[in-house]
Amino acid sequence: xxxxxxxxxxxxxxxxxxxxxxxxxxxxxxxxxxxxxxxxxxxxxxxxxxxxxxxxxxxxxxxxxxxxxxxxxxxxxxxxxxxxxxxxxxxxxxxxxxxxxxxxxxxxxxxxxxxxxxxxxxxxxxxxxxxxxxxxxxxxxxxxxxxxxxxxxxxxxxxxxxxxxxxxxxxxxxxxxxxxxxxxxxxxxxxxxxxxxxxxxxxxxxxxxxxxxxxxxxxxxxxxxxxxxxxxxxxxxxxxxxxxxxxxxxxxxxxxxxxxxxxxxxxx
Ligand code: ATR
Numbered sequence: 001x002x003x004x005x006x007x008x009x010x011x012x013x014x015x016x017x018x019x020x021x022x023x024x025x026x027x028x029x030x031x032x033x034x035x036x037x038x039x040x041x042x043x044x045x046x047x048x049x050x051x052x053x054x055x056x057x058x059x060x061x062x063x064x065x066x067x068x069x070x071x072x073x074x075x076x077x078x079x080x081x082x083x084x085x086x087x088x089x090x091x092x093x094x095x096x097x098x099x100x101x102x103x104x105x106x107x108x109x110x111x112x113x114x115x116x117x118x119x120x121x122x123x124x125x126x127x128x129x130x131x132x133x134x135x136x137x138x139x140x141x142x143x144x145x146x147x148x149x150x151x152x153x154x155x156x157x158x159x160x161x162x163x164x165x166x167x168x169x170x171x172x173x174x175x176x177x178x179x180x181x182x183x184x185x186x187x188x189x190x191x192x193x194x195x196x197x198x199x200x201x202x203x204x205x206x207x208x209x210x211x212x213x214x215x216x217x218x219x220x221x222x223x224x225x226x227x228x229x230x231x232x233x234x235x236x237x238x239x240x241x242x243x244x245x246x247x248x249x250x251x252x253x254x255x256x257x258x259x260x261x262x263x264x265x266x267x268x
Contacts, residue, residue: 102137
């Protein structure tokens, strides 16, 4: 049995073991997947111990994605662009670092939510780790434009400047939003965690727009705000399952079905 795990702190509420157990059952892969609580000052040692006892790969979650980036001996282009790694694959002496978050988001938007991103105007709220992880894959879907809005405007401007070669991306503060409308608004800020709402103009949603919160498991002020202004809404559960499927594919070369697993987690 090949061993896999997710490392985080905290980790008890992680849904990843359940998701990967379902993927393994569905595809007939012989593997185990566990949740490992790494000490805040002991992430590299925890990964080393796991490798030494037969670990083949791992997912990495908060707060270790930047450390996982450093730990990797080789990285994919999307991991480089994100500056963070959520998936490790142990290949002999090498540690491959990938980031499947953005591909997971794009898969959820296009396959599960039926959104064609080509030619759409996208607003990305936030310029932290969660936002950085999804910009390159979003631009790869050929939107008309991608505006990154952040409380600290300079961080959004820097990000936009760094990724300008990859597509039509702009950055700024929330004060740049009045007068603009978007077909897709993605909340990648940590505001939802605090029960807060980024300051959005009332008319930020174009007719038929989708509001997407990367957080899942509860209705957020952002989704409530969007719903009240007539937007379609979605939480980040689909992204969670899709990023897991990308990681599973990297490790095993097999693509699991995600829709039944999303339905299972929603309790449908
Ligand atoms: P993560 O890895 O979750 O992205 P992070 O790197 O700490 O965490 O980034 C948090 C993001 O949420 C940042 O974009 C932050 O804005 P600042 O760069 O201005 O700090 C944003 N954020 C956090 N709390 C917020 C709030 N109450 N309203 C708006 N934005 C908020």
